[in-house]
Amino acid sequence: MTAKPPTPVRRFGSIVGTVLTYVAIWLGLVLLIAGVGIRWFWGRITVRDMMISLQNVDLPAGYTREWQGFYGIVVAPLVIVLILAACHAGHALRVRTRRLGAWDQRPRRQRRRTRALSLGLALILVVTGASVFSSSVGLADFVRASRSTMDIGDYYAAPEVTGSENQRNIVNIYLESGEQTLSDTNLFEKDPYAPLEEQTSDWQSIEDYQQYQGGGWTMAGLVSSQCGIPLKGTIAPWYGGGNTAPPDSIRTYLQGTTCLGDVFKQQGYKNVFMGGARAEFASKDTFLQDHGYDEVKDLDLWKNSGESEKDFRPDWGLSDQRLLDHAKDEIDRLHAESEKTGQPFNLSMLTLDTHEPATAYDYCPVDTESRLISVYQCSMEQVAGYVDYMKDKGYLDDTAVVIQGDHLKHMTSSDSFHEQLDRNDHRSIVNRVWVPGQENKRRLRPGIDQLSMYPTLLEAAGLDIRDHSAGLGVSAFTDAIPGGSAQALGPRGYRELVATDSKDFYTRAWDGEEVHG
Template identity: 30%
Template sequence: MPLPQLPSLLRHPRWWALLAIGLCLGYAVVTISLLPAWALTVIAGAWLGTGWLLRWGAPRAPRPAARVWPWSLLPLALWGLYVYLNDSFGIVDLGAIFFHLQAGMSDHGGSDRLVAAVLYSLSMLALLAAFTWLVRTDHRWRLGERLLALVLLASNPLLYGMTQRGAAIVTDDGAWLDRRYVAPVIEQAPSDPPNLLLLYLESIERTYADRERFGDAYADLDALGERGRVFEGVRQLDNTGWTMAGMIASQCGTPLMPAGLLHDRQFSPLDKVVPGVDCLGDLLSEQGYRLSYLGGASTAFAGKGLFYEGHGFDTVLGREELAPRLEDPDYVNNWGLHDDSLYDFTVEEIRRLEAEHDGPWGVVNLTIAGHAPNGYPAQSCIDRQGEFDGVDILYSVECSAWLARDLVERLEAEGLLENTLVVVASDHLTMRVSVWDLLIAGERDNTFMLLGPGIEAGTRTRREASMVDLFPTLLEAMGFTIDEHRAGLGVSLLADTETLVERHGLAGINTRMREENALQQRLWEGLVPDRPQESEEKESSPTDDQVVESPYDATGETPASVQ
């Protein structure tokens, strides 16, 4: 078969259509499989070569073109959505999608992702137009295109997750987690309860501590950890892998199961966030604590303000409240305040609490420097570390670690951390970043360390745990006595009691979570239909060590998933 001359090739719509499809196919494969970028051209070239050999768009025995709309247009668009989400976040979390749709996304700072969304949309339009031309022109594609539509639907992980969750709604047992939930109650408080400073470092997981893979990016947190107790092995359960979910898991002892999956107001705006459970703020407020939350991003995004205002916090400060107080109003990033500015306001807030309140205080702080995909390093870090290339996430990790250590040292120098428990934790594992292939090469765990009175310095504890275990651990580290070292689904890592992950494994719990309805209803009590009477009766069952629901639980085997 003679090769066509280049000018005639460029004039034929066939080659433009095949090129558009080939480039989109190559990009999708490279994005999902983590192949190097140059593989895109190889895949696109192989597609064009196959099209030339099989004469796609120009069959030897052509039939009249048919003005039909391919069945595969919607499946292709859904695959495009999945590739966009995978490229943006690394792991597509349906729970996060549902929750953010309902809790609010209008005040997010991801303008760079908006640009990416526009480019993705234009690419998808080109792909759909090219595919429609090919189907209308080449009868062979028309004959097999319906089968292709079914294959695209069946293979899309996004639809697989939705189908799996839909099957869970009709499962025989949707209360496995709920029966293990222990309502948090403080049975006894210390005579002199400590203050609490809880620092969430956006996406700064403990995995970065591996110096063979990531150098000294985590070194300042390692140094901080030597002064306190470091916990290793804090894994990420499903429905705890984004900021609000991580904070709720660590403060309420439960994964964040979105309200929109059950009740008939599925995408109406929330006016409360997990109103059915008591969380850290509720308990501390009852003990006389004055509580403040500070974050650089908007408190309207993802329901952060609703959560803290509804769970015992007196002061909730985000971008809207803090940005007007900046000396330089232009010193902000896409999300809001840089972390050095946020920490300055954090110091001011602690000074205020110390001066105005005789009782204990608690401050929760959420940073932004480590946010995927590239981070938002503060100017003070650039002055210290040199120019930022805009891509290297390890630069941002180093920035976040140094700023956290610097904040603790500043507060100590002012005497503001006397009788104060300092907690440093990641809110969740990071999403897709420049070292993604190195991060997913081995096991990953979250940052969690304690510093302060009664905490033995230089101690490392390795437990198979999850973020829900932080809640009871914080309460016991502060000197509070709780029922059997439990709160929510969590177990204090300062006790010898088995965690859920140690007993059932991460995969086993995640499988059960996909079947769970009762815990979801508990979280959103008042916003979803009342739980069935049967579930209410099971609610009063004995604690985890005494509960045996099925042969799976009796033997310790991983439960079968819903078919």
């Protein structure tokens, strides 16, 4: 029996079904290629990491990783779908030509089974692609955090100083992109931290010191280690889509929270911050000034002080050598004032030589295949020289020193060391801790993240704080974790808490309303 030509409704349905099948194939390929590509090049990331990368995406000249991603995720699936569609159309045309333009003569049930099978296979591709993509970006954790009823405010501990009779000066040095993993000589040409390790061989360190989930840039490192909370935004003061840095020149910066500089200010400290870069970038100056820092010395000061042009990198700021030369003068001044007045000080600083692209100054001979490894070593030589200077001056007798990376090394497509770091499960942040006297022998709790560095810094400065707690963190100087602390949560619960938007908490914090635990 000859099949009847399809009615217009059936014809329309057939066209819609075919289009949906091709859309499903395209979507499945996009998700599958994106998921595999993310896992291959970057390992497991978060949805927020992906959103930040997409906000900052650029397609520079040359065949870079950005272009590879564009061709792989955007162009390749479209080309594959067009090829399949062309083959299908060509086959249909040949069949119709052979049958002199007749409609498909197969029984209707057979035609339906064929279309259903095609659509089913396309849906399987979509499900597979979605599963791979979801796993690569931690979509389940993101959804769980978005729907979570947990709030950081329920676990936040405002630091309460219970004793200050042993308070001391403290120097806090942030190393730009200071990742401990770079010391692995099985992965890299040499250990760039060797000069620092030699100078701090009798210091303590926190084994497996971790970047908090969702962090990974300088302001996130400063806020987490000085305030004990993840850096997040709300719709009110700025909108960052979650874990992103605020824009330059915002009016206030998390004034509702009590941070490191606030506590030191309350205890009579003088707070000074020094950096080679412009302090206005990402509103670092606002953060520091809103949280107890008396002086912020940055690029503008160095440019106005007669520094030679050869000591500046045009894209960023003053070299680490010159910054630390200024830091020697600064600690001389602060220590002399402290001995005269009895006022302790907190001197914090941030290096920048190791921020990519690698810039080698005339004091930095490049003797490695990777230019960046040599730059890291040269920067560490400057920091080690500063430690040696403090030692020679006798400052280490009454001054604690904490050296820490501000975050793991960036892994954007133009950055170095993807092969060694992308899928490395043992990445950690470099750190060294010096506390004068017997306290330097106290064991430091391994595996803490940047949120616990806040109370660690307070205790390194000789302050006693209730329950060793501040923000979401618990000091590395204790193994006793309070029962109601965020650090007492299991790994899954802690990840959920850190990832949750906590809109009520951050709205109060950014609005300047004092937050309480």
